[in-house]
Amino acid sequence: xxxxxxxxxxxxxxxxxxxxxxxxxxxxxxxxxxxxxxxxxxxxxxxxxxxxxxxxxxxxxxxxxxxxxxxxxxxxxxxxxxxxxxxxxxxxxxxxxxxxxxxxxxxxxxxxxxxxxxxxxxxxxxxxxxxxxxxxxxxxxxxxxxxxxxxxxxxxxxxxxxxxxxxxxxxxxxxxxxxxxxxxxxxxxxxxxxxxxxxxxxxxxxxxxxxxxxxxxxxxxxxxxxxxxxxxxxxxxxxxxxxxxxxxxxxxxxxxxxxxxxxxxxxxxxxxxxxxxxxxxxxxxxxxxxxxxxxxxxxxxxxxxxxxxxxxxxxxxxxxxxxxxxxxxxx
Amino acid sequence: xxxxxxxxxxxxxxxxxxxxxxxxxxxxxxxxxxxxxxxxxxxxxxxxxxxxxxxxxxxxxxxxxxxxxxxxxxxxxxxxxxxxxxxxxxxxxxxxxxxxxxxxxxxxxxxxxxxxxxxxxxxxxxxxxxxxxxxxxxxxxxxxxxxxxxxxxxxxxxxxxxxxxxxxxxxxxxxxxxxxxxxxxxxxxxxxxxxxxxxxxxxxxxxxxxxxxxxxxxxxxxxxxxxxxxxxxxxxxxxxxxxxxxxxxxxxxxxxxxxxxxxxxxxxxxxxxxxxxxxxxxxxxxxxxxxxxxxxxxxxxxxxxxxxxxxxxxxxxxxxxxxxxxxxxxxxxxxxxxxxxxxxxxxxxxxxxxxxxxxxxxxxxx
Numbered sequence: 001x002x003x004x005x006x007x008x009x010x011x012x013x014x015x016x017x018x019x020x021x022x023x024x025x026x027x028x029x030x031x032x033x034x035x036x037x038x039x040x041x042x043x044x045x046x047x048x049x050x051x052x053x054x055x056x057x058x059x060x061x062x063x064x065x066x067x068x069x070x071x072x073x074x075x076x077x078x079x080x081x082x083x084x085x086x087x088x089x090x091x092x093x094x095x096x097x098x099x100x101x102x103x104x105x106x107x108x109x110x111x112x113x114x115x116x117x118x119x120x121x122x123x124x125x126x127x128x129x130x131x132x133x134x135x136x137x138x139x140x141x142x143x144x145x146x147x148x149x150x151x152x153x154x155x156x157x158x159x160x161x162x163x164x165x166x167x168x169x170x171x172x173x174x175x176x177x178x179x180x181x182x183x184x185x186x187x188x189x190x191x192x193x194x195x196x197x198x199x200x201x202x203x204x205x206x207x208x209x210x211x212x213x214x215x216x217x218x219x220x221x222x223x224x225x226x227x228x229x230x231x232x233x234x235x236x237x238x239x240x241x242x243x244x245x246x247x248x249x250x251x252x253x254x255x256x257x258x259x260x261x262x263x264x265x266x267x268x269x270x271x272x273x274x275x276x277x278x279x280x281x282x283x284x285x286x287x288x289x290x291x292x293x294x295x296x297x298x299x300x301x302x303x304x305x306x307x308x309x310x311x312x313x314x315x316x317x318x319x320x321x322x323x324x325x326x327x328x329x330x331x
Numbered sequence: 332x333x334x335x336x337x338x339x340x341x342x343x344x345x346x347x348x349x350x351x352x353x354x355x356x357x358x359x360x361x362x363x364x365x366x367x368x369x370x371x372x373x374x375x376x377x378x379x380x381x382x383x384x385x386x387x388x389x390x391x392x393x394x395x396x397x398x399x400x401x402x403x404x405x406x407x408x409x410x411x412x413x414x415x416x417x418x419x420x421x422x423x424x425x426x427x428x429x430x431x432x433x434x435x436x437x438x439x440x441x442x443x444x445x446x447x448x449x450x451x452x453x454x455x456x457x458x459x460x461x462x463x464x465x466x467x468x469x470x471x472x473x474x475x476x477x478x479x480x481x482x483x484x485x486x487x488x489x490x491x492x493x494x495x496x497x498x499x500x501x502x503x504x505x506x507x508x509x510x511x512x513x514x515x516x517x518x519x520x521x522x523x524x525x526x527x528x529x530x531x532x533x534x535x536x537x538x539x540x541x542x543x544x545x546x547x548x549x550x551x552x553x554x555x556x557x558x559x560x561x562x563x564x565x566x567x568x569x570x571x572x573x574x575x576x577x578x579x580x581x582x583x584x585x586x587x588x589x590x591x592x593x594x595x596x597x598x599x600x601x602x603x604x605x606x607x608x609x610x611x612x613x614x615x616x617x618x619x620x621x622x623x624x625x626x627x628x629x630x631x632x633x634x635x636x637x638x639x640x641x642x643x644x645x646x647x648x649x650x651x652x653x654x655x656x657x658x659x660x661x662x663x664x665x666x667x668x669x670x671x672x673x674x675x676x677x678x679x680x681x682x683x684x685x686x687x688x689x690x691x692x693x694x695x696x697x
Contacts, residue, residue: 031610033658061651062658065613067390067532067603068648074530075652089500093606112500152609153491154502184483186610321500 025050025263026059026081028072030088032189034062036216038236039255043087043110045237046256050263058263069094077102082267085259086110089156095119106269108262110255111156117271122258124276126156127163128310129251129283130211131317132303133233134167136249136285137209138175139299140231145176147207149198149221151189151214153181153331155321160213160235160251162326163317169328170306177329178202182217192220199224199232209233209248222247231294240290248294250286257281279311335687341632345625345672348679349639352671356664365656377649378642386516386531387648390603391615392641393533394419396540397595398619399637400547401588403628405471407551408584409564414460414475415592416616417482418453422593423600424486425452427494427607430507441511445601446539446594453593454586456482461585465578471585479616490609503608513602536598543591544630550587551630560584592616624673636672643668 027047029040047058059081061072069091076084077098083106086095092112099107099116106118113121137146148164150157165177180198182188195217199210203225210225211233212218218235219242225232226243234240234250241247258276262269276282285303287295309315320326357367378384398415405412412418425448435441460474490502513534520527551557563570563580571577599611618640625639626632647661671679 064648064651064658064661065644066608066610067387067599067613068652070530070532071387071648072652090608092501093503093506152502153487154609155491155495155500184480184487321498324497 023080023082023267024057024059025266026061026076026084027259028069028076028084028086028091029060029062030086030090031063031065031186032215034060036190037219037239037242038215039253040087040215042237042253042255043085043259046259047085047263049256050260054264056263066090070098073098073107074101077105082106083108083262083265083269085262087255087259088112106267106271108258108269110258113273115273120262120269120271120274122262122274122276124253124255124282125278125317125319126160126251126253126283127166127317127319128278129253129285130160130163130213131167131170131310132278132285132307133211133249133251134164134169135171135303135306136167136295136299137164137211137231137233138168138171139296139302140248140294141172141175141209143206143208144172144174145178145206145208147178147199147202147205147210148180149195149202149210149212149214149217150179150181151217152183152186155324157181157213158326158331159320160211161331162320162329164211165326165328166317167306171302176206178205178207179329179331182214189215189217191217192223195220196224200228203228203230211235211251213251234286238286238288240286240288244290245294247291249291252284252286254282254284277311278307335684339683339687341627344676344680344683347683348671348676349668351679352664352667356667359660359663360656363656363660365654370650370654370656373649373653374642374646377653378646381528382526383528383531384645384649386528386533387645388638388641389516389533389537390531390598390641391644392637393537393540393598393602394595394615395618395622395637395640396544396634397598398592398615399622399626399633400543400619400630401592402619402623403626403630403633404547404551404560404591405584405588406623406628407557407564408560408580409567410461410464410581410584410588411472412457412475412585412588412592413472413620414457414478414482414589414616415619416612416614417475417479418456418589418592419595419599419612419616420479420482420486421456422449422453422596423607423611424489425449425593426596426600427504427507430511430601431494431504434508435510438511438513442513442535442539442597442601445511445597449593449596449600450590451593453596454590456593457585457589458582461582461589464585465581486607487609490607494607501608504606506606507601511601512605513597515602532603534598534602536602539594539597541634543594544634547591548630556583592619621669621673624676625669639668640665 034040034044085108087110089112092114095114099119108120110122148161161179168175168177182194199221209231212221213235222232222242226246231248233248236253238252239250360367360370378388401415426445429445429448463469463474464471494504496505516533517527517529559575600607622636625636643665650656651658
């Protein structure tokens with residue numbers, strides 16, 4: 001082994017010094033991976049759209065470990081990438097320490113708030129979009145029992161669940177909302193098998209519409225729901241096409257728009273907080289050719305009416321994050 | 332009589348295993364259309380070519396030393412502790428409680444207390460499976476692996492419901508106060524004129540890990556209890572005949588093992604993150620198994636294997652950051668190294684033994 005190390009050390013001496021200067025934008029995907037058919041993939045779609053429209057290039061990194069967060073941020077900033085977009089609240093703490101060291105670089109963080117002059121914080125009102133799909137779920141449910149499958153039991157997912165339950169209760173106050181979380185480790189964001197097991201468990205308890213907010217795990221939820229001939233609700237990206245006629249709708253979180261806008265704005269963009277809600281198209285329920293036969297016109301009318309009320313501020317959906325409680329379900 | 336000289340056992344066999352793993356990795360990289368030579372260069376340069384790279388390599392290695400020693404100590408008592416992951420998770424909780432509960436004036440005071448906290452929590456998490464094994468005969472492999480999941484669930488609950496600061500979205504504790512921040516290698520080496528990278532996370536815990544290596548060696552080979560552990564590990568019935576209590580050995584070895592795994596938290600929780608996050612251990616508990624296997628459960632072997640795995644982690648990260656080699660392939664490379672050095676050890680060992688036997692026969696005949 002010592003021999004090995006001295007060989008490696010010698011090779012290190014010969015190796016080239018890396019790092020050409022560039023001014024391309026960069027995006028860092030959180031643990032869970034770029035192709036999760038959900039949150040990260042939506043961000044990737046936005047970046048790709050920018051690249052196709054402008055012909056520009058961007059650098060991308062997928063996280064593998066917690067210690068890499070700071071490493072990736074610093075290396076990208078030092079190599080001249082600007083702006084640097086990161087997906088996921090877990091970057092918040094690290095960015096607070098890194099951003100002041102690179103005042104000329106613009107950072108964009110999605111799903112967390114970092115109050116620094118060169119950081120744009122993009123947060124979504126997931127509770128509003130979840131409220132709308134909750135209303136849809138209650139309308140479509142024949143049993144009066146609907147399900148929610150989250151990734152990990154963390155505040156962000158509780159925010160989804162709480163909005164969803166409020167929407168369900170708004171249509172059917174007697175409804176039963178079953179809430180399950182997939183796991184307690186980050187593997188929970190990418191565990192379709194567990195997702196499909198939980199789906200079957202919820203079906204056996206009477207659920208006939210199930211909302212998945214669990215990243216890649218949702219693929220298994222949608223599959224199991226389609227196999228059992230019940231309805232599911234996708235999340236983050238529009239997942240209606242995955243099982244045409246079986247996915248009731250998707251709670252679309254326009255991460256792609258946020259990323260595309262950040263890339264477009266480029267270096268020197270406005271910093272500060274950007275709240276993406278119903279009023280500015282940040283969240284929505286998805287309606288397309290794959291699910292329009294499932295949704296009755298009167299459901300659409302009542303959901304759209306609620307959406308208009310939320311957008312105008314007439315109706316507020318309780319945000320779990322505001323006080324760590326939810327009026328309709330206990331965690 | 333040993334078949335092979337010691338140098339062949341300790342150096343030749345692992346090096347050949349490693350070369351085989353590297354050859355197959357190179358083939359895989361070639362198959363996806365990348366240049367294996369450039370990839371190796373980038374790994375070496377990224378992990379060992381700068382004090383920045385070394386800082387990360389040693390940071391990862393520190394984690395693996397603690398978990399590797401944990402597995403090694405238990406292994407000498409023929410206990411297979413797969414629960415390093417959970418014990419290190421709980422160790423993190425112990426360290427976090429110590430750092431947040433007391434207003435420490437200086438890190439030099441906080442560190443020993445945090446070590447005790449981490450070790451106690453880690454040992455406590457190993458104690459239940461150990462007791463179940465010693466008294467009820469529940470297999471330690473099954474119980475420790477189950478306790479990993481219970482540990483993750485417990486931490487999840489504590490972080491989301493108890494220790495999360497009000498209004499924070501992130502399931503993590505508050506930041507530890509600045510007085511508990513451990514000096515990095517940059518701060519330690521600056522007074523003696525070495526300009527070590529500022530941004531690398533390697534810290535004073537690395538020195539603690541080295542001390543732990545020596546302490547484990549002293550324990551296993553220079554104390555009566557260490558002798559009893561090894562005697563028990565070789566033959567339980569023999570040890571019982573010699574008057575050694577199996578209960579005492581199983582509990583003792585597992586408590587020490589759990590404490591070592593829990594000690595890892597001074598590096599990743601106190602030294603690097605400076606707060607407790609949900610996924611702080613990140614598989615180091617499992618890497619510890621590979622490290623102990625490769626290091627033949629000897630502290631020196633563990634140290635070297637841990638640095639090798641630190642190199643693989645940091646070099647792999649560089650590959651993922653700066654080439655189009657997908658991160659899954661880096662896991663494949665790491666897996667190949669574990670496979671060849673751990674699982675397929677005999678594949679290399681037996682032919683080499685045969686070569687040495689043939690050589691010796693020729694010598695005695697001639």
